[in-house]
Every structure is written in C-alpha cells, then in structure tokens.
Amino acid sequence: xxxxxxxxxxxxxxxxxxxxxxxxxxxxxxxxxxxxxxxxxxxxxxxxxxxxxxxxxxxxxxxxxxxxxxxxxxxxxxxxxxxxxxxxxxxxxxxxxxxxxxxxxxxxxxxxxxxxxxxxxxxxxxxxxxxxxxxxxxxxxxxxxxxxxxxxxxxxxxxxxxxxxxxxxxxxxxxxxxxxxxxxxxxxxxxxxxxxxxxxxxxxx
Numbered sequence: 001x002x003x004x005x006x007x008x009x010x011x012x013x014x015x016x017x018x019x020x021x022x023x024x025x026x027x028x029x030x031x032x033x034x035x036x037x038x039x040x041x042x043x044x045x046x047x048x049x050x051x052x053x054x055x056x057x058x059x060x061x062x063x064x065x066x067x068x069x070x071x072x073x074x075x076x077x078x079x080x081x082x083x084x085x086x087x088x089x090x091x092x093x094x095x096x097x098x099x100x101x102x103x104x105x106x107x108x109x110x111x112x113x114x115x116x117x118x119x120x121x122x123x124x125x126x127x128x129x130x131x132x133x134x135x136x137x138x139x140x141x142x143x144x145x146x147x148x149x150x151x152x153x154x155x156x157x158x159x160x161x162x163x164x165x166x167x168x169x170x171x172x173x174x175x176x177x178x179x180x181x182x183x184x185x186x187x188x189x190x191x192x193x194x195x196x197x198x199x200x201x202x203x204x205x
Contacts, residue, residue, distance in 0.1 A: 002173065006102060007066065009095030010039040012088060013128055014067040018074035019081065020136045028072065034135055035071025036064065042127035046103050046120050050110055089188060090181070093151075097180035100125035100152045101159055101173065114160060121156035122149060147187035150194060155180040 017038025021031040040057045047055045057063045074081070081088070103124025107117040126142045126149050133140040142148045155176055162172040186192065 001170075002098060002101065005094060005098045005177075008091060009098045010063060010067055011070045012091035013095050014039040014070035015074045015081075016088065016092060017128075017132045018071035019078065020132050020138075021071075022075070022078060024136045028075070031075060032068045032071050034132055035074070036067045037135065038128045038132040039067040039070075040064075040128065041131040042099055042124045042129075043103070045127045045131075046106065046124045049123065050107060050112065050116075050120060052106060052110060089185070093181050093184040094177070096125045096148070096152055096184065097155050097177050099128075100155050100180075101176060104156055104159055117160065118153065118156045121159075122152045125149075125152035125155075147183065147192050147194070151180055151184045151187065154183065 014035040017035040018031045020038070021034040024030075026034065040063060043056050047053065100121040102121075104117050104121035106124075107120035112120065129142055129148075130140040158179055159172060159176045162175060163169075167175075
C-alpha cells in the first residue's frame with residue numbers, strides 16, 4: 001500500500017514543483033528539473049546524510065520517468081489546476097506522511113537512533129519542498145505557513161510509538177495517515193501555525 005501512496009505522492013509533488021517553476025517563467029528543462037527535485041529531493045538528501053547508497057531513485061528509474069512526465073504534463077493542464085486545488089492539498093498531505101514514514105523506515109533499517117530516525121523521516125517529508133522554494137527564489141513554505149514540518153514530526157513520533165507498541169503495520173499506517181491528514185487539513189482550514197518570531201532592530205534601538 002505504501003508503494004502506491006508513494007507513487008501518488010511523487011506525482012503530486014512533481015506537479016507542485018512544475019507549478020512553482022511556471023510562476024517563475026522557467027523553460028521546459030527548468031520545469032522538469034524543479035519537478036524532479038521537488039518529488040525526489042527529500043529522499044536524496046536523506047540517503048546522502050545517512051550514507052544509504054546507492055541513492056534510492058538511481059535503482060528505480062521509473063521514479064525519474066514519473067516525476068518528469070508529471071511535471072511536463074502539468075504544463076498542458078495548468079489552466080485547469082485551480083479546480084483541483086482541494087485535491088492537491090490532500091495529495092500533498094498524503095505525500096508528506098508517506099515520505100515521512102518511508103524516511104523513518106530507511107533509518108530504522110540502518111539501525112540509527114530514534115532521534116536520527118525522526119529527523120530522517122522529516123528530511124524525506126519536507127526537504128523536496130524546501131529545495132523547490134529555494135530554486136524558485138522563495139522563502140520555503142515549510143518555514144512560514146500553516147503547520148507542515150510539525151505534522152511530519154508528529155507523524156514520525158506517532159508511527160514510531162505504535163511500532164514500539166507492536167501495533168500491526170497496516171493499522172499503524174492507517175492510524176498515522178488518518179492522524180496526519182486530519183491535522184494537516186485542519187491546519188489549512190483554520191490556519192494553524194507555530195508562533196512567528198519577528199525581529200526588527202530599529203524597534204529596540
């Protein structure tokens with residue numbers, strides 16, 4: 001089940017990357033590149049940091065094809081994307097959760113400590129979006145809007161707790177996905193966010 005959700009997730013993330021590239025008037029190569037980085041960048045950074053070689057997508061060329069095709073397909077249907085905004089929010093939330101769980105599992109197999117496992121899950125979940133926003137010259141969304149990275153953190157903790165308590169994997173995934181989706185959608189709906197730190201030197205002089 002997680003594999004199918006992962007494929008849906010990288011497709012949705014690739015399309016979000018393509019839309020971001022379009023807002024910056026990039027050419028077709030730029031669109032394809034940003035789509036690829038958005039979808040697979042988080043897992044790549046995770047693998048490099050954990051020393052997990054070869055990097056995952058190098059062993060599964062299908063993932064490259066999916067992300068590039070999804071990015072270029074977005075160019076053709078971009079004018080209709082606003083109608084699918086709600087669907088994209090749900091798919092993006094699913095992607096965040098799927099990437100987080102997959103990242104945790106990779107680190108667990110490499111026998112890292114729990115703290116590193118959680119960080120690996122979060123890196124997989126959010127770093128593609130960070131790279132997308134940096135390439136498009138924007139402040140990363142995960143650092144400035146509704147709860148996003150926090151959702152990844154809480155999903156990772158919940159998933160690992162249920163795993164520790166020996167809850168079956170299927171139930172664990174169901175609960176983790178249900179919790180993560182509900183929290184992310186609620187954060188969007190009611191604009192939940194962490195406290196914002198504002199520093200204006202002139203105010204204190």
